[in-house]
Amino acid sequence: MAVRECPFCGKKISDAFRDCPLCHETLPELRVVKSSSSSGRGGPLRRGLLYMMIVAFVYYLLSANSPLKISVPFTPILTTYLLPMVFLAGLSFAMYGIFLEVKG
Numbered sequence: 001m002a003v004r005e006c007p008f009c010g011k012k013i014s015d016a017f018r019d020c021p022l023c024h025e026t027l028p029e030l031r032v033v034k035s036s037s038s039s040g041r042g043g044p045l046r047r048g049l050l051y052m053m054i055v056a057f058v059y060y061l062l063s064a065n066s067p068l069k070i071s072v073p074f075t076p077i078l079t080t081y082l083l084p085m086v087f088l089a090g091l092s093f094a095m096y097g098i099f100l101e102v103k104g
């Protein structure tokens, strides 16, 4: 028998009760909430948007307009190929998330 916490008085009560035996409040229905971050809807979309945002931020930091002057030399292959590839991967993730959202 599972034990849950009463949302009104905070005491541990049995899962079988529909009313709290201590404070006599009607307990809300137990619902299984699926987190969207681990699986299911919105996962790829959010992840793709996060990748795109991170790439845009790094690209801005490495650009000449950045207020942060980077003294360490970095290879131009990073800004020429690597960052756009990660950006396109994020875009693909976001489009896949939108596709999953539309598909239902």
Ligand SMILES: [Zn+2]
Pocket: 006, 007, 008, 009, 010, 011, 020, 021, 022, 023, 024, 025
């Ligand atoms: Zn209670």
